[in-house]
Amino acid sequence: MEAAITLRGLRKTYAGHAAVDGIDLEVREGECFALLGPNGAGKTTTVEILEGFRKPDEGQVSVLGTNPWEAPRHWRNRIGIVLQSSTGLDNLTPREVLTTTAKAYTNPRSVEEVIDAVGLEEKADARIAGLSGGQRRRVDxxxxxxxxxxxxxxxxxxxxxxxxxxxxxxxxxxxxxxQGTTILLTTHYLDEAEHLADRVGVVAAGKLLALDTPANLGGRNTEEAIVTWEEAGTRHTVRTATPTAEVSRLAARLGGPTGEVPGLTVARPTLEDIYLQLIAPHLADSTSADTTGGAR
Amino acid sequence: MNTLALGLDRTRVELKQYAREKEAVFFNFLFPILMLGLFSVIFSGQFDDPESKAIDLNAGRMFLPGMIAAGVLLTSFQTMALAVAVERDDGTLKRIRSTPLPPVAYFLGKIGLVAVTSVAQVVVLLAIAKFAFHVTLPTDSGRWLTFLWVFGLGIVSGVVLGIAYSSLGTARSVGAVVIAPVLILQFISGVYFPFKSIPDWMQITASVFPLKWIAQGMRSVFLPEGMVADEMARSWEHGRTAAILVAWSIIGLILCVRAFKWFKRGTT
Incomplete structure (x- = not known):
């Protein structure tokens, strides 16, 4: 598979503070990649460099085989950007906005197809001012x-x-x-990343701390599981690398004729647990990054 | 699509947005028209003297040039300065920048919007002046030629200066930053009061800016020839008017090209 995005040693400094401090990253064609990180971690700066809106200080950037900062305008035919929030279209309808925007592209989707895809059939001819937040996002x-x-x-x-x-x-x-679209997603919702992303990268203090599938991030798959059950009216908890064996023992000991262990749960650390562990050492850093005006 | 066709499409979209924005329609488009109506009615009694009647001067004719000049300033400078500042702030410019739309097409759309609204506005002003307030409009082609170039240069300078000026404000501050100076300029440039009744230092201040010259040019078109005696220079100063408006247009264009920003401060 080809790489849709390649970053090598990306650095961007604002007033002596490194917003992005040496990031290497490869996003494969057709992949959905989620970039996670606290505010001020360098996520937005990284993404805006990839979008060609900011000039990197150092490092190599290739997006669809082109350096975004020097990309010719037709390069934008091949990328789509859903901005964080868009207003300013209130007086138009989704159909009007999509129709006029489509004209700028050489090979656009049909307006009907897009209205259908984003589920705006019923609101296609309503002023955007009257749409709900979710519907506006669909327009975006x-x-x-x-x-x-x-x-x-x-x-x-x-x-x-x-x-x-x-x-x-x-x-x-x-x-x-x-349909084969490569997607680069930034989000604060871990369940969203887990649901959508093939791989996630965690960024804090301008560095890529971890990069893996949501299931394996930070050794999540090999972390000890937590087994809890009820015995004689109290709740017991055990951390174990071998939860299956532990449950078998419990079933033999407490299961009785049905084999059911009362109140049994087996939990692996959630993506959120792992994420919070990863970024914890960098939180002080990233707060200062926020106030010194890194990304936005 | 080529850039020109995209510019035309942008013009269509801009016009739709403008027409659906009630504040814009009122403060930019209808304002001079309403003011012309008000002034013509309020001051109608002051032009009953035989002297005025002899030169065919009534309140409508007296105030028409100023209102046309104010309209030029509002539909070009004020519309541009407000719209571009707001669009920079709310991310519209960034969204446009994220598509392959040529930047020129965006500006063509703005120019198209101003061209259509300002021409429509001046047509309505002239029609109301003629039919509602019985203003005698010029009949010789020389005066209409003057009208065309003063109007055209006024619009061009207003558009480029408005786009350049938009960088000074954010969406929140833009009301004060744009509307206040525009209002003051209207008062000191001979739009609402005869220019000769304004103190000298204000006249000199106003003479730096385009509006005074647009208003003076419009007076040369619509007022009786003899009223040139009321002008500061005892002349319509067409040469100087053209030179100053061209100079402002060039300054505005340079500022646009050099200082235009697609992103609001602090984001990119």
Whole structure:
């Protein structure tokens, strides 16, 4: 597989503070990659460099085989950007906005197809001012994919969504992924990353701390599991590298005729647990990064 | 699509957005029209003297040039300065920058918007002046030629200066940063009061900026010839008017090209 994005030794400094401090990263074609990290970690700076909006101080950047900062305008035919929030379209309808935006691209999707894909059929001719937050976000995604991009940037796409809207939105992103679109996602929601991403990268203090599949990140798959059960009216907890053996022993000891252990749970650390462990040592750093004006 | 076609499409979209924005329609488009109506009615009694009647001067004719000049400033400078500042702030410019749309097409859309709204506005102003307030409009082609170049240069300088000026404000401050100076300029440039009744130092201040010259040019088109005696220089100063408006257009264009920012401060 080819790499859609390649970063080598990326560095970007603002007023002596390194917002991005040597990041190496490869995102494969067709992959959904999630970039996680606290505010001020360098996520937005990294993404904006990839989008060609900021000039890196050091390092090699290749996005679809082109250096974004020096990319010719037609390079933008191949990428789609869903910005963090977009206003300023209130007086237009989704159909009007999509129609005019499509004209800038050489090989756009049809407006109908996009309205359908983002589920805005019923609101296609309503003023955007009257749409809910989730519906507006769908307009943003529609604008991001109207040009039939090979690579889609999604910046915190579901902030402020209700649970049902998030599920629907995830479905939309999965369908895009299934069509072969490479997706770079930044998010604060670990469950979102776990659900959508093939791989996740955790960034803090301008460095890439970990890079793996959501299931394996930070040794999550080999971490000790926590087994809890009830015995004689109290709750017992055991941490173990061999939870299956532990449960077998419990079943033999406490299961009785049905083999059921009362109140049994077996838990692995969640992606959130691992993430918080990873970034904990950098939190003081990243707070100062936020105030010294790193990304946004 | 080529850049010109994209610019036309942007013009269409800009016009839709403008027409659906009630504040813009009121403060930019209808304002001079309403003011012309108000002034023509309020001051109608002051032009009953035989002297005024002899030169065919009524309140409508007296104030029409100023209102046309104010309209030029509002639809070009104020529309541009406000719209571009807001669009920079709310991410519209960044969104446009993230597509393959040529930047020129964006500016063509803005220019198209201003061209259509300012021409429509001046047509409405002239129609109301003629039919509602019985203003005698010029009939010789020389005066209409003057009208065309003063109007055109006024619009061009207003557009480029407005786009350049937009960098000074954010969406929140833009009301004060743009509307206040525009309002003050209207008062000291001979839009609402005859220019000769304004103190000298204000006249000199106003003479630095384009509006005074646009208003003076419009007076040369619409007022009776004899009223040139009321002008500061006892002349319509067409040469100087053209030179100053061209100079401002060039300065504005240079500022646009050198200082235009697609992203708001602090983000990129």
């Amino acid at each position: 995604v529609g604008l991001g994919i109207i040009g039939r991009p090979e690579l889609l940037f999604l910046d915190e796409p579901t902030t402020g969504f209700d649970p049902q809207a998030r599920r629907d939105f995830w479905g939309l992103i999965e369908r895009l992924g299934a």
